[in-house]
Amino acid sequence: MKRLLTVAVFIAIVLAQANLGSGAGFLIYEHGAAAMAMAGAFVSIANDASAIWHNPAGIAFLKGTHVSVGTTLIKSSSTMTLTQPPPWEPQQTWKQKSQVFYPSTFYITQSVGEKVTLGFGFFSPYGLGASWPKENQFRYLGYEDDMKTFFFNPTVGVKLTDQLSVGAGVSYIYSTVKFKLVSLIDNLVPYTGSTYDVPAELEGNGDSWAFNAGLLYRAEKFSLGINWRSSFNIDYKGDMSLDTSPIPSNFRPLFPTKAGGETTFKFPNIFGVGASFNVTDALLLTADIHYVLWSRFDEYVVTFDEESGMDDLVTKEDWKNAFTFRLGGQYTISPQFALRAGVIYDQTPQPVKSMDPLLPDADRFAAIAGFGWKLAKNLVLDLAFHHEIFLDRVSPNRDIYNFGVVNYGKSTYEMTANLLAVSLSYGF
Numbered sequence: 001m002k003r004l005l006t007v008a009v010f011i012a013i014v015l016a017q018a019n020l021g022s023g024a025g026f027l028i029y030e031h032g033a034a035a036m037a038m039a040g041a042f043v044s045i046a047n048d049a050s051a052i053w054h055n056p057a058g059i060a061f062l063k064g065t066h067v068s069v070g071t072t073l074i075k076s077s078s079t080m081t082l083t084q085p086p087p088w089e090p091q092q093t094w095k096q097k098s099q100v101f102y103p104s105t106f107y108i109t110q111s112v113g114e115k116v117t118l119g120f121g122f123f124s125p126y127g128l129g130a131s132w133p134k135e136n137q138f139r140y141l142g143y144e145d146d147m148k149t150f151f152f153n154p155t156v157g158v159k160l161t162d163q164l165s166v167g168a169g170v171s172y173i174y175s176t177v178k179f180k181l182v183s184l185i186d187n188l189v190p191y192t193g194s195t196y197d198v199p200a201e202l203e204g205n206g207d208s209w210a211f212n213a214g215l216l217y218r219a220e221k222f223s224l225g226i227n228w229r230s231s232f233n234i235d236y237k238g239d240m241s242l243d244t245s246p247i248p249s250n251f252r253p254l255f256p257t258k259a260g261g262e263t264t265f266k267f268p269n270i271f272g273v274g275a276s277f278n279v280t281d282a283l284l285l286t287a288d289i290h291y292v293l294w295s296r297f298d299e300y301v302v303t304f305d306e307e308s309g310m311d312d313l314v315t316k317e318d319w320k321n322a323f324t325f326r327l328g329g330q331y332t333i334s335p336q337f338a339l340r341a342g343v344i345y346d347q348t349p350q351p352v353k354s355m356d357p358l359l360p361d362a363d364r365f366a367a368i369a370g371f372g373w374k375l376a377k378n379l380v381l382d383l384a385f386h387h388e389i390f391l392d393r394v395s396p397n398r399d400i401y402n403f404g405v406v407n408y409g410k411s412t413y414e415m416t417a418n419l420l421a422v423s424l425s426y427g428f
Contacts (some may be wrong), residue, residue: 051119067425242258261305301314325332335374
């Protein structure tokens with residue numbers, strides 16, 4: 001019984017990461033409205049303070065002081081339809097509860113002399129959350145989660161020549177996790193077929209360090225950039241609490257009401273290369289290819305407090321490395337106003353066998369549009385809207401409803417997302 005409880009509570013201690021990001025998996029790549037409006041194809045442009053995220057070499061070309069603040073409102077819509085429900089369950093489509101997330105950014109850069117610029121960035125590139133009706137069939141895998149990462153990223157950019165620059169930075173990362181599920185406890189009394197749904201909650205945190213670096217070459221009409229963000233591991237430690245009131249009182253002492261657990265979660269390397277070209281004085285075209293090394297996320301091992309009596313749990317994920325392709329453009333109507341647009345194709349790194357309601361990922365396409373508006377001499381407002389469509393995908397939901405050769409838990413997922421970003425930048 002303790003083993004069953006262990007699996008039910010910690011099957012997704014780290015998959016409490018979230019079901020939506022704007023990069024496949026749970027990577028959020030939107031960290032500046034100007035860049036987002038051009039589909040994030042910004043590695044070779046990097047001409048505002050958000051270069052700290054997109055390519056730190058770009059800040060070397062920023063003179064004086066530049067400050068930028070912004071946020072991205074993210075609203076997702078996900079449905080899960082059982083394709084072959086169990087005979088004891090009705091045909092049903094579950095809809096994820098409506099939520100709005102708003103990962104925010106802050107950047108500041110300051111030039112020091114003619115060749116060096118210092119910068120600092122704050123952003124949240126991994127996370128978000130999922131919330132499904134508590135009564136859904138897969139509540140034992142989890143029905144609600146929330147995960148956040150906070151990056152604090154000091155950076156330096158150096159001009160090697162008038163056209164070539166390099167940049168690098170280090171990030172301190174703090175992350176929090178909250179997770180809710182229902183534990184299924186059964187066969188407490190032999191031959192009765194009695195089952196009990198026991199609510200469980202997990203809350204934990206961890207931190208880590210990471211690095212980033214970039215290279216940028218700018219000619220009169222052509223630019224080329226390279227960006228790298230390092231992998232890192234976060235050691236999460238959490239406390240679990242169980243509401244054992246549904247269990248008959250004479251069996252409650254068999255189950256802990258509190259227990260501690262810990263696991264190490266592996267985040268990916270991100271490599272990006274981009275090129276941009278000024279077709280005319282008004283028209284700029286840009287393209288990026290990003291390669292994310294999700295294969296680091298092969299498994300995770302959860303270790304429990306010795307006094308809990310729970311066995312360690314090894315969960316296989318077997319994610320694959322994946323590409324993202326970004327195309328964008330900007331048309332400058334006047335010195336005060338520019339229109340932007342772009343498209344994205346993002347490959348999922350997730351094998352179908354690893355899908356479940358907490359993280360149902362799929363290949364996705366996105367269309368983006370926005371504008372930049374100079375409100376005053378040194379003040380710029382950037383706005384971007386991003387519509388994202390996931391390809392429908394059928395998941396076995398980790399085979400928790402397998403009966404012989406029949407998987408009654410197989411489901412079709414349909415997902416979309418809308419993002420609205422705004423940034424306000426000031427230079428002096």
